[in-house]
Amino acid sequence: MKGVRRGIAMGGAVLGAGILCAGLWVAHELRPASRAGRRVIVTITPGMRLESMSTALRRRGLIRSTTVFLWAARLRGVPEHPRPGRYAFSTAMSAVQIADRLAKGETGINEIRVTIPEGYSLRQIAKALVRRGILRDEAAFLEVAKKPAGRVRTPFSLPATGLEGFLFPDTYWFPPGARPERVAQEMVDTFVRRFYVPNRADIVASGRSLPAIVTVASLVEREAKTDADRPKIAGVIYNRLARRMPLQVDATVLYALGHHKSRVLYSDLRVASPYNTYRRRGLPPGPIASPGLPSLEAALHPEHSNYLYYVAGPDGAHIFSRTEAEHLQWVSRLRALRARSSSGGSG
DSSP states (O other): OHHHHHHHHHHHHHHHHHHHHHHHHHHHHHSOSOSSOOEEEEEEOTTOOHHHHHHHHHHTTSOSOHHHHHHHHHHTTOOSSOOOEEEEEETTSOHHHHHHHHHHTOOSSOOEEEEOOTTOOHHHHHHHHHHTTSOSOHHHHHHHHHSOTTTSOOSSOOOTTTTTTTSOOSEEEEOTTOOHHHHHHHHHHHHIIIIITTTHHHHHHHTSOHHHHHHHHHHHHHHOSSGGGHHHHHHHHHHHHHTTOOOOOHHHHHHHHTSOOSSOOGGGGGOOOTTOTTTSOSOOSSOSSOOOHHHHHHHHSOOOOSOOEEEEOTTSOEEEESSHHHHHHHHHHHHHHHHHHHHTOOO
């Protein structure tokens, strides 16, 4: 019996020591990652899972252990999909303090969320930023965007038209009353990170300049209604350029007019502007809008075909033709279809 009691005592001592060591280890891993107190901004994107976020925190030097942090986060009520936003943390914060901030959704930073849709022009972007309270002066932002030299850094040469087309459409967080240079730089940096760097080799191999690719992408963005049409429309644009045919893109006429219209009239086609691709051959001087990634990729990797024309069908998808005669037949059919639909007739 003495031997049994001795064994139980020893086992209890070993178990107690193990629990003590585990407790000390957990306590150590919950401590701040550093005493320096360095401020770190972490962006939590919509739909990001708690596990992915903890990995990001570990990579940024904010927590010591993802395993211990996940345990603490769930204990403190952090949801599996934390509230998206830009969070300000300090390396002097403990894992529990970080978890508490996430559980409450307190970003610790005074910033405004804004989403810039694909196809917005510089002027539309400026208006959206002013409307959200991020910018105070629309004109000051446009001045920076149109004359970015010495104000905005880029790893490539920009066209004379400035940053039109190079402000990447995305969701951003900016402080209220932000400097125009800071806003423009972050949007350009996003373009560089999302499109330019991953596709740099293909851009060089294409034999086309980056401004030309972005310009074509902006035309595709404003013309296409479906992703499937984007590479086809890009192919038509390149085919017409190769044959020195006017592009005849309605979206460029609207850009030249300076305002949106549901229909481009014949009188609009007479507008005197280098952006009027009905009167001027070749690409316009620069992009007419900020293209999204699908349009940029379509302009970089167009669909090879013999198509030279396209017209929007009833469902928004485009119908492509190789000859003008075929194209005019489709235009006539679609006009007749619209006329019957508007009159309510069936025969």
